[in-house]
Amino acid sequence: MSTFDEVIAADQRIEPRDEMPEAYRKTMVRQIAQHAHSEIIGMQPEGYWITRAPSLRRKAILLAKVQDEAGHGLYLYAAAETLGMDRADLTERLIDGRQKYSSIFNYPTLSYADVGVIGWLVDGAAICNQVPLCRSSYGPYARAMIRVCKEESFHQRQGYELLMTMMGGTAAQRAMVQDAVDRWWWPSLMMFGPPDADSPNTARSMAWRIKRHTNDELRQKFVDMTVPQAERLGVTLPDPELRWNAERGHHDFGTPDWDELKRVIGGDGPCNAERIANRRRAHEEGAWVREAAAAHARKKEATP
Numbered sequence: 001m002s003t004f005d006e007v008i009a010a011d012q013r014i015e016p017r018d019e020m021p022e023a024y025r026k027t028m029v030r031q032i033a034q035h036a037h038s039e040i041i042g043m044q045p046e047g048y049w050i051t052r053a054p055s056l057r058r059k060a061i062l063l064a065k066v067q068d069e070a071g072h073g074l075y076l077y078a079a080a081e082t083l084g085m086d087r088a089d090l091t092e093r094l095i096d097g098r099q100k101y102s103s104i105f106n107y108p109t110l111s112y113a114d115v116g117v118i119g120w121l122v123d124g125a126a127i128c129n130q131v132p133l134c135r136s137s138y139g140p141y142a143r144a145m146i147r148v149c150k151e152e153s154f155h156q157r158q159g160y161e162l163l164m165t166m167m168g169g170t171a172a173q174r175a176m177v178q179d180a181v182d183r184w185w186w187p188s189l190m191m192f193g194p195p196d197a198d199s200p201n202t203a204r205s206m207a208w209r210i211k212r213h214t215n216d217e218l219r220q221k222f223v224d225m226t227v228p229q230a231e232r233l234g235v236t237l238p239d240p241e242l243r244w245n246a247e248r249g250h251h252d253f254g255t256p257d258w259d260e261l262k263r264v265i266g267g268d269g270p271c272n273a274e275r276i277a278n279r280r281r282a283h284e285e286g287a288w289v290r291e292a293a294a295a296h297a298r299k300k301e302a303t304p
């Protein structure tokens with residue numbers, strides 16, 4: 001039987017029954033739980049627009065997307081369960097503030113263009129971050145990521161298509177798109193985490209092959225991928241320092257406001273309190289469903 005270090009060195013997967021250092025298990029629980037919480041909290045900014053969608057077609061697309069996000073949360077909670085973490089316990093840790101979720105979901109969605117921009121930029125950033133996680137060293141997480149990425153790709157396309165449609169509309173619609181891009185660009189860059197020099201977890205997570213690229217590498221990849229899409233769409237990315245650097249073969253770009261990221265992660269973003277209050281209320285209102293399901297399961301077990 002191979003040891004943990006041999007499995008990692010051979011670039012194979014660690015499975016739930018394999019021996020693993022306690023620090024590896026803790027890191028996986030931390031990342032998977034945060035990821036799961038992000039999917040579930042991430043349903044709120046877009047969910048708000050389901051009853052306000054401009055057409056039946058847009059409503060059906062948005063409903064499907066938000067339901068996918070619930071599904072992603074569930075795959076991820078199931079992956080955390082393989083590490084001995086109970087979903088109910090993880091939910092408690094989210095709503096009492098002991099565990100984090102992505103900073104991006106603490107910003108408000110002010111118009112329907114935000115739905116398109118979340119699909120294009122936020123899901124675009126998520127794909128950039130998550131495709132390498134399909135090769136992450138923890139088997140259940142890597143396998144969950146494969147399906148998640150396929151669905152994220154649909155999410156990104158629906159956002160881009162929505163924006164293309166609006167950009168072909170009236171001047172007011174084009175202005176709505178530009179306004180949404182202006183508000184979501186910098187928070188999207190912050191999704192990749194702090195700069196490498198201030199990222200305490202990256203070196204170890206790279207050594208364990210949980211992460212395959214650093215935060216800054218993925219952020220650069222996202223910028224390079226997004227600039228031509230913005231040009232095609234006809235919007236301006238709100239960064240005066242953004243330009244092609246032929247020597248590096250990459251775009252140079254400005255510095256995100258890292259103090260803002262710290263504030264938002266620390267609980268002081270525009271919507272943190274509202275997001276957690278909604279999640280807590282939904283959890284409390286769902287107590288009777290959990291009790292009924294448990295009673296049903298006990299009854300089924302008792303009947304021969």
Ligand code: BYC
Nearest residue numbers: 035038039042101102103126190191192193199200201202
């Ligand atoms: N927001 O050492 P670092 C989605 C924390 S869902 C909040 O670089 P690491 C979608 C970090 O946790 C998107 N916290 O950490 C859903 C750490 O704190 P702790 C979610 C952040 O883990 C619905 C500290 O800062 N995606 O796409 O090496 C609709 C230092 O950071 C953030 C994932 O969760 C942040 N932005 O790297 C639409 C992907 N950044 O835990 C879309 C999986 C950093 O030590 N996660 N922190 O207290 C990852 O890839 C990595 O965990 C991160 C951070 C790149 C996020």
